[in-house]
Amino acid sequence: MLFQQALNGLALGMAYSLIALGYSLVFGILRLVNFSHGAVYAFGAHIVIFLVGFNFGLAPAILFGVVLTGLLGILIDKLALSPLRKKRSPAISSLITTIGISYIIQNLLMMGFGSEKKPFPELFGNKLLSVAGAQVGTMQLVMLAVSILLLLSLTILVRFTKLGLAMRAVEQSEAVSGLMGINTNFIIGVTFFLSGAFAAIASVLISGCYQIVYPTMGFMVGLKAFTAAVLGGIGSFHGAIAGGLAIGITEALAATWFGSAYRDSVAFIILILVLLVRPAGLFGKKGIEKV
Amino acid sequence: MVAYLEAKNITIRFGGLTAIDNLSFKVERGQAVSIIGPNGAGKTTIFNALTGIYRLNEGSIHFDGKRIDGLAPWKIVSAGIARTFQNIRLFSDMRVIENVLVGTHIQMDYGFFDELFRTKRFKRLEDEKTRFAARLLREVGLEKRIHDYADNLPYGEQRKLEMVRAAATGAQLLLLDEPAAGMNPKESEELRQFILQLKDRGFTILLIEHDMNMVMNLSDYIYVVDSGRLIAEGRPHEIQGSSKVAAVYLGEGGAEEWAC
Amino acid sequence: MERNKIDVEAFVYSKRHILTTGAVLLLLAVPYSGFSQYIIRIMIMVGLYIILALGLNVLTGYTGLVSLGHAGFFAIGAYTAAILMLKLNMNFLLAAVISMTAAGIAGLLIGLPTLRLTGTYLSIVTLGFGEIVRMAAMNFESVTNGTLGLRNIPRPVFFGYQLTLANGGLYYLMLALLAAVTLACLAIKNSKLGRALRAIKTNELAASMMGIYTPGCKLAAFVISAVITGLAGAYYSSLVSYIDPNSFTFDISILILSIVILGGMGTVRGMYLGALILIVFPEIARPLMEWRFVVYGVVLIVMMRFKPQGVLGWRSSIPYRIPDEKNA
Numbered sequence: 056m057l058f059q060q061a062l063n064g065l066a067l068g069m070a071y072s073l074i075a076l077g078y079s080l081v082f083g084i085l086r087l088v089n090f091s092h093g094a095v096y097a098f099g100a101h102i103v104i105f106l107v108g109f110n111f112g113l114a115p116a117i118l119f120g121v122v123l124t125g126l127l128g129i130l131i132d133k134l135a136l137s138p139l140r141k142k143r144s145p146a147i148s149s150l151i152t153t154i155g156i157s158y159i160i161q162n163l164l165m166m167g168f169g170s171e172k173k174p175f176p177e178l179f180g181n182k183l184l185s186v187a188g189a190q191v192g193t194m195q196l197v198m199l200a201v202s203i204l205l206l207l208s209l210t211i212l213v214r215f216t217k218l219g220l221a222m223r224a225v226e227q228s229e230a231v232s233g234l235m236g237i238n239t240n241f242i243i244g245v246t247f248f249l250s251g252a253f254a255a256i257a258s259v260l261i262s263g264c265y266q267i268v269y270p271t272m273g274f275m276v277g278l279k280a281f282t283a284a285v286l287g288g289i290g291s292f293h294g295a296i297a298g299g300l301a302i303g304i305t306e307a308l309a310a311t312w313f314g315s316a317y318r319d320s321v322a323f324i325i326l327i328l329v330l331l332v333r334p335a336g337l338f339g340k341k342g343i344e345k346v
Numbered sequence: 347m348v349a350y351l352e353a354k355n356i357t358i359r360f361g362g363l364t365a366i367d368n369l370s371f372k373v374e375r376g377q378a379v380s381i382i383g384p385n386g387a388g389k390t391t392i393f394n395a396l397t398g399i400y401r402l403n404e405g406s407i408h409f410d411g412k413r414i415d416g417l418a419p420w421k422i423v424s425a426g427i428a429r430t431f432q433n434i435r436l437f438s439d440m441r442v443i444e445n446v447l448v449g450t451h452i453q454m455d456y457g458f459f460d461e462l463f464r465t466k467r468f469k470r471l472e473d474e475k476t477r478f479a480a481r482l483l484r485e486v487g488l489e490k491r492i493h494d495y496a497d498n499l500p501y502g503e504q505r506k507l508e509m510v511r512a513a514a515t516g517a518q519l520l521l522l523d524e525p526a527a528g529m530n531p532k533e534s535e536e537l538r539q540f541i542l543q544l545k546d547r548g549f550t551i552l553l554i555e556h557d558m559n560m561v562m563n564l565s566d567y568i569y570v571v572d573s574g575r576l577i578a579e580g581r582p583h584e585i586q587g588s589s590k591v592a593a594v595y596l597g598e599g600g601a602e603e604w605a606c
Numbered sequence: 607m608e609r610n611k612i613d614v615e616a617f618v619y620s621k622r623h624i625l626t627t628g629a630v631l632l633l634l635a636v637p638y639s640g641f642s643q644y645i646i647r648i649m650i651m652v653g654l655y656i657i658l659a660l661g662l663n664v665l666t667g668y669t670g671l672v673s674l675g676h677a678g679f680f681a682i683g684a685y686t687a688a689i690l691m692l693k694l695n696m697n698f699l700l701a702a703v704i705s706m707t708a709a710g711i712a713g714l715l716i717g718l719p720t721l722r723l724t725g726t727y728l729s730i731v732t733l734g735f736g737e738i739v740r741m742a743a744m745n746f747e748s749v750t751n752g753t754l755g756l757r758n759i760p761r762p763v764f765f766g767y768q769l770t771l772a773n774g775g776l777y778y779l780m781l782a783l784l785a786a787v788t789l790a791c792l793a794i795k796n797s798k799l800g801r802a803l804r805a806i807k808t809n810e811l812a813a814s815m816m817g818i819y820t821p822g823c824k825l826a827a828f829v830i831s832a833v834i835t836g837l838a839g840a841y842y843s844s845l846v847s848y849i850d851p852n853s854f855t856f857d858i859s860i861l862i863l864s865i866v867i868l869g870g871m872g873t874v875r876g877m878y879l880g881a882l883i884l885i886v887f888p889e890i891a892r893p894l895m896e897w898r899f900v901v902y903g904v905v906l907i908v909m910m911r912f913k914p915q916g917v918l919g920w921r922s923s924i925p926y927r928i929p930d931e932k933n934a
Binding site: 088090135138139144146147148149150151152154155156157158159162163166274278281285323326327330331334 | 670672674719722723725726727729730731733734738856860863867896897899900902903904905906907910911914
C-alpha cells in the first residue's frame with residue numbers, strides 16, 4: 056500500500072519538479088522569484104485545449120502549446136521585467152510586477168475560457184499495469200518517462216553544451232558574462248523560454264492525469280512547485296528535483312492517511328517549516344551579503 | 347586599569363575559513379586608534395563582531411566594563427557604540443535631518459501612547475531632538491543641506507552625514523569604516539580635521555583606513571592586521587619605521603605611501 | 607514641469623488648514639445634499655477601502671513588507687464582529703474593539719515567523735495566511751456557517767438610535783472611523799516609530815545599527831496594520847449585513863495592494879486618491895466591470911514601471927519643520 060502511494064506521488068512529484076525547475080532557473084540568473092510562473096503553467100494547459108479545439112490534432116497542439124508558452128515566458132521578461140532591471144529598480148518592484156502579471160494572465164484566461172472546469176483530452180488511455188505488486192496507470196508511466204527525459208536533456212544542455220556554459224556563467228555574474236562577450240539578453244530569454252516550456256509540459260502531463268483544467272489551476276500548483284523549489288534550495292537544479300519528489304510523495308501519503316481535503320495543506324505546511332528552519336533549503340547556496 | 351574597549355583573543359570562523367585568528371586589541375577612552383592592513387585582512391569583520399553582526403567562535407569583547415560579545419546589535423548601540431559603513435548606508439529616501447533623527451531614536455524616550463495622542467512629552471522630546479539634530483548639522487557645515495534628501499548629497503557630505511548620524515545616537519565610541527575612501531587629498535584633510543574635532547568633543551574613535559597620511563597624523567595607536575592576525579601594533583612612528591609592516595603592504599603601491 | 611509641481615505643493619501646504627476644513631464641511635453636508643443612496647453607498651465603499659489601504663500602507667508603504675493576504679485580517683475583523691453581534695447581541699462598538707484585538711493577535715502570529723524572511727518569501731507566507739483564513743471560514747461551519755455565510759448582521763446602534771444608510775448614520779460613522787484612522791496613521795508616520803519603519807524599509811541593517819530594535823518595530827507594523835484592517839472588517843459586516851467566505855478572497859488583497867501602489871506607497875493622501883480611482887471607476891465605466899481585475903493587474907505593472915512612488919508619491923519639497931531655538 057505504501058509502495059502504491061509512493062509510486063503515485065513519484066509521478067506527480069516529477070511533474071512538480073519540472074515546474075520547480077522553472078522557478079529555480081529564473082531565480083538562478085535573476086535572483087527573482089517569478090510569481091507569475093503559476094499563471095504561465097495554467098496558460099499552457101489552456102492554450103493546448105484551445106488549439107485542440109481548432110482540430111489541430113493532439114500532438115501538434117501540444118507542441119505548439121509548449122512553444123507558445125515558452126514565448127509567453129520571454130514576453131513577460133522583455134515587456135515587464137527587463138525594463139525594471141535596466142532602471143535598477145528595487146526588488147519590491149519586480150515582485151509586485153510579477154504579481155500583476157500573474158493576475159492579468161489568470162483573469163484573461165477566465166474571461167476567455169470561463170471559470171468552470173473543463174475536460175482535458177485523455178492522452179494515453181489510462182490502463183492499469185501491475186508493477187511489483189502495485190498498480191500503475193499508463194499515464195503515470197508517461198509522466199515519469201517524459202519528466203526524466205526532459206531532466207536528462209536539460210542536464211546535458213547545461214553541463215555539456217556551449218549554451219549551457221553561457222547559462223551557468225550568467226548565473227554567476229551577469230555583468231562579467233556580458234564583458235566576456237556573452238549575449239546576456241539572449242541567455243535570459245532562453246532561460247525564460249525553458250521555464251515556460253517546462254511549465255507547459257508539466258501542465259499537459261498533470262492535466263492529462265487528472266483531466267480537468269480551470270483558470271486558477273496555477274495558483275495551487277504554483278504554490279506547491281514553489282515549495283518544492285524552496286525545499287530543495289531555490290536556484291539549485293538538484294534541489295528542484297529532490298524538492299519536487301519530496302512534495303509529490305508526501306502529498307500522496309498525506310492524502311491516504313489524512314484524507315484528500317488536506318492534500319493541499321501539506322505543501323503549505325512544508326513551506327512554512329522550511330522557511331522557519333532552513334530557508335536556504337536542502338541544496339541551496341547561502342549567499343553571504345557583504346556588510 | 348581596565349581599557350574602555352577590549353577584545354581578548356577573538357577568533358571568528360566562517361565554515362572552514364578563519365577570518366579572525368586569536369586577535370587582541372584595546373582602546374582607551376578618548377583615544378583615536380586605527381586598524382590598518384591589506385584588503386581582505388578582516389578589518390571590517392572586526393567591526394561586525396564589535397557591533398554584534400557576527401558571533402565570536404572564541405574570545406570575548408568588553409566595553410566600558412561590560413561584556414558585549416553575543417549581544418544583539420541594538421543592545422550594543424544602546425551601550426554606546428555606533429558605526430559607519432565602508433559602502434555608505436544612509437537612509438537614501440529620507441531627508442538629511444531625518445537621517446540624524448533616526449540616529450536619535452534611542453535617545454527619544456517616549457512610548458507608542460505618546461506618539462499616537464501627541465502628548466506633551468512627545469512634543470517636548472521631538473522638539474528637543476530636532477533642535478539637537480539641526481544643531482549638529484550646523485556645526486559640521488551641513489546646514490544648507492538640512493532639508494535635502496540624503497541621496498542628493500555629494501559623496502563627501504554623505505560620509506559626514508553618516509558620522510553625524512552615528513554621533514547622534516549618543517554613542518561614545520565611534521567605529522569609522524574607511525571614511526576617507528574615494529576622497530581626494532583636500533577632502534581627506536577636511537575629514538581628518540573633522541575626526542580630530544570629534545575627538546576633542548570626547549568621542550573615542552576606532553578607525554579602519556587605507557589613507558596612511560590620515561592614519562599617521564590622527565592615531566594615538568595603530569594595530570596592523572593581515573589575514574585575520576595581528577602582525578604589529580604601536581604608536582605611529584613605530585609602525586612607520588617597521589619593515590615588517592611595509593612588507594605586508596608591498597605590491598599595493600604601499601611602498602611609495604610609506605616613504606612619507 | 608517640476609517647478610509647477612513644487613509651487614502647487616507649497617500652495618496647498620500653506621492653505622492646508624482652510625482646505626481641510628472646507629473638505630470636512632463638504633463631506634459632512636453630503637447626506638443633506640440630495641445625493642441618492644446609491645451614490646452615498648459608493649462614497650461609503652470608497653471610505654472603507656481608504657481605511658483598508660491605510661492599514662496595508664503601514665506594513666507595505668511605511669515598512670516595505672508586501673502583504674498579499676490582508677483579506678485575511680479583513681475577514682477576521684468581519685467574522686468576529688458579525689458573530690459577536692449575532693450570537694451575543696453585542697453592541698457595535700464593543701464588537702469592533704474585540705474584532706480589532708482579534709485581528710491584532712493574528713497580525714502578531716503572522717509577524718513572528720516572518721521576521722527573518724525577506725521580500726518574496728514573506729509575501730508568499732502572507733498569501734498563504736489569507737488563503738488559510740478563507741478556508742477556515744469555509745470549513746468551520748459550526749461557527750461561521752461555512753459557505754452559506756452569516757446573514758442579518760445588525761446595524762450599529764448608538765444610544766438606542768440605529769444607524770442606517772437612509773438616515774445617514776452609517777455614512778457619518780464611516781467619516782468618523784476614517785478621520786480616526788487617518789489621524790492615527792499621520793501620527794505614527796511623523797514620529798519615532800514612523801521614522802524607524804521607514805529606516806527599516808530603506809536599509810534594515812543600518813537601522814539596527816542605530817539602536818532600533820527592528821524585530822519589535824516590524825511586529826508593531828504588523829499589528830497596527832492588522833488592527834486597522836480588522837476595524838474595517840467590523841464596519842463592513844454591519845454595513846452589508848451578510849458576509850461569506852467569498853467576500854474575502856485573494857482578489858480583495860490584490861485590490862487593496864493596487865490602491866496602495868497606485869496612490870503612492872507610504873503616503874496618506876495617496877490612499878484617498880487610489881481608493882477613489884479604483885472603486886469609482888468600475889461604477890462609472892460599467893462595460894469595463896468585467897475587465898476590472900485585469901485593470902488591477904495592469905495598474906500594478908504600469909505603476910512599477912513608470913511611477914513606482916505612485917501618483918501622489920512625490921518627494922516633498924516642503925522644508926522639515928525645525929522648532930526655533932529657545933533664547934539661549
